[in-house]
Amino acid sequence: MLDIKLVREQTDKVIDALKKRGMNASILDEFLKIENERRDLLKVVEEERQLRNRLSEEVGKLKKQGKDASDILAQAKAVSENITSKEERLRDLDIRSVQEILLIPNIPHESVPAGKDETENKEVRRCGELPQFSFKPKPHDEIGEALGILDFERAGKIAGSRFAIYKGMGARLERALINFMLDLHTKEHGYTEIFPPLMVNRASMTGTGQLPKFEDDLFKIANDEREFFLIPTAEVPVTNIHREEILNEEDLPIYYTAYTPCFRREAGSYGKDTKGLIRQHQFNKVELVKFVKPEDSYKELESLTLNAEEVLKRLGLPYRVVALCTGDMGFSSAKTYDIEVWFPAQEKYREISSCSNFEDFQARRAQIRFKRKGKKGTEFIHTLNGSGLAVGRTLSAILENFQQEDGSVIIPEALRQYMGIDRIVMNYKL
């Protein structure tokens, strides 16, 4: 969430940011109305509490001395009764004020290109050579089904649409990619491996910004009086590791990486990517999460993005990096780079990673602070995260980019130690 002080004192700046995101700035009006009333009332309530505390203290003293206190007691009672209704009103305003500010998105960083949608994103760089084919390259789902390593048909039977079965070398390839990515990030990039809970509570979802606004995108566990949500990304449990904590300056930066399955309802995407692994209700992802000092966060965003890109470099997959424009960025993000990998059959770059700096937006929601050495008070840390990478999409990209005319697929060098083979062929026997 945004700094309430900032919203109040630099309202124009916030309105400008909302407009750049293509939003109606009127959501601010309601917040400011409630917040102003809340502050006015808080002032009154605090003054009356002070009076009440003084009187109560007096009662205590008199009683201790064995004197009669009924006079002051009556006064105190009157004051106290007067406060009660105001406190009720204040509680209500507190709740509504928070409800409103939780719906306001983050302010884009000044370096973010202005734009209304994905057509106005800015390409930052391209890496790798596009593969040349002497035949018409097939889409990954056709390759996978033909090789007997992917089965969408039966996945539909046992779960529904947007699920997949990985089989044989397909399953092994998925597992190889997970291990390859985790090894790279832990051994060479300095991240600590985490395996977190896959279901989380409402507070965690609110901390990273999925709730309250995007509940429709989440799977929720219903047959339990407790409330659990399936994680849509490891960002949620991993960022919340330090929720409501005050870290020491010397603990920062903290780098975590986590492999988890991710679960998304994909509500409203009915026509999109209905075939293949691109858009699934359940998919695997290796996530990178950073907790850093505010002054370092943009430098850290660059290095995090490079850490994710390194996976594609080593796999030999061509990709490009784009800076999302203001209109295409996620709710909580201040700046986002998408990494897009080349899919030959579609002749398109498609998102395989999204790397964001949230600045203090999540830290403020989740109350993640740090203390500078020798300084009084605390500051909010900055959080970042990025996919490093989406595993299913990486597998798809490998199938498409390294497919051969005979239907087999060459395994990238970097994966061979994990796969034990250098090529997936038809009817491969385990």
Place this chain on the structure above:
RNA sequence: GGAGGGGUGGCUGAGCGGUUGAAAGCGGCGGUCUUGAAAACCGUUGUAGGGGCGACUCUACCGGGGGUUCGAAUCCCUCCCCCUCCGCCA
């Protein structure tokens, strides 16, 4: 699922309903002493919001949320979490 016990400041741990934002110890920070260090001694040491140039001051916070009361860390209700025993179970 059944029966008990407990959640207090960075940690350990006190706390008759009335100067308790909270004893004490440890840790941390500053100082004295020392060639240096240790030990010892002295001082200091929570978070958030509001007011004041400032010294400072007010309000809230003892797992979360309600309630009783002039007054709640202390009493009541409720939820959450942790521990022990029994049962069940990967």
